[in-house]
Amino acid sequence: xxxxxxxxxxxxxxxxxxxxxxxxxxxxxxxxxxxxxxxxxxxxxxxxxxxxxxxxxxxxxxxxxxxxxxxxxxxxxxxxxxxxxxxxxxxxxxxxxxxxxxxxxxxxxxxxxxxxxxxxxxxxxxxxxxxxxxxxxx
Amino acid sequence: xxxxxxxxxxxxxxxxxxxxxxxxxxxxxxxxxxxxxxxxxxxxxxxxxxxxxxxxxxxxxxxxxx
Numbered sequence: 001x002x003x004x005x006x007x008x009x010x011x012x013x014x015x016x017x018x019x020x021x022x023x024x025x026x027x028x029x030x031x032x033x034x035x036x037x038x039x040x041x042x043x044x045x046x047x048x049x050x051x052x053x054x055x056x057x058x059x060x061x062x063x064x065x066x067x068x069x070x071x072x073x074x075x076x077x078x079x080x081x082x083x084x085x086x087x088x089x090x091x092x093x094x095x096x097x098x099x100x101x102x103x104x105x106x107x108x109x110x111x112x113x114x115x116x117x118x119x120x121x122x123x124x125x126x127x128x129x130x131x132x133x134x135x136x137x138x
Numbered sequence: 139x140x141x142x143x144x145x146x147x148x149x150x151x152x153x154x155x156x157x158x159x160x161x162x163x164x165x166x167x168x169x170x171x172x173x174x175x176x177x178x179x180x181x182x183x184x185x186x187x188x189x190x191x192x193x194x195x196x197x198x199x200x201x202x203x204x
Contacts, residue, residue, distance in 0.1 A: 072170050073164055133170060
């Protein structure tokens with residue numbers, strides 16, 4: 001198994017913390033907002049909290065791009081992220097047009113983030129097939 | 139860009155991991171440079187040249203020059 005350098009270890013720690021917050025925030029949002037126990041501005045804040053935890057993962061990836069000292073690993077991550085963006089935005093765009101003419105059901109917007117994370121996997125595969133190496137984001 | 143990294147490394151009996159440690163990069167990076175899949179930046183090329191105590195042009199050369 002490949003050794004992780006310091007920026008990669010920090011990335012894993014940041015993602016782990018973000019995921020802990022995500023689970024906690026999602027539980028709070030579903031309990032208080034989902035059941036209608038909280039309304040008004042507080043409901044908006046509590047409802048948005050899980051999204052902020054996911055933003056924490058985006059931030060962790062951004063920090064990894066900045067802090068990665070191995071330029072080849074950084075290039076792999078940039079390629080991986082670009083493929084992920086193309087993957088998620090392409091599917092979201094086509095789905096949006098299909099939804100517009102009522103050929104497919106409505107899907108919640110946060111699925112675009114899920115698609116982007118799935119796209120990181122596609123990007124890793126593209127790196128593997130074209131360069132023989134994957135990226136840092138696992 | 140072609141390079142003599144593999145030869146220079148073999149002359150010193152270093153593994154890719156040994157060279158990676160000396161350059162403070164991953165073994166994947168060394169492998170990518172050796173196989174021509176990745177051209178290092180100028181700062182990394184200078185670090186490689188310093189490590190082998192050779193001028194850059196003694197390690198890296200344009201594909202047009204064979």
